[in-house]
Amino acid sequence: xxxxxxxxxxxxxxxxxxxxxxxxxxxxxxxxxxxxxxxxxxxxxxxxxxxxxxxxxxxxxxx
Numbered sequence: 143x144x145x146x147x148x149x150x151x152x153x154x155x156x157x158x159x160x161x162x163x164x165x166x167x168x169x170x171x172x173x174x175x176x177x178x179x180x181x182x183x184x185x186x187x188x189x190x191x192x193x194x195x196x197x198x199x200x201x202x203x204x205x
Contacts, residue, residue, distance in 0.1 A: 144168050 147168050150156060158165060166172055174186045 144164065147156065147158070147165075151170075158169070160166060169190060171187060171189045175183055176186065177183045
């Protein structure tokens with residue numbers, strides 16, 4: 143599956159919904175949605191840096 147992702151990433155934009163760590167490590171950017179008690183959803187995004195699979199320090203969030 144990961145080989146397929148790497149094959150298509152240069153030619154297409156992929157949206158994958160997953161909780162699998164290995165699949166998320168193949169991503170350029172991760173998006174998440176959380177809903178704390180009280181009910182308003184929050185979107186969080188983080189970009190990956192380089193081939194090390196490290197997240198950038200800054201995450202964006204919007205109510």
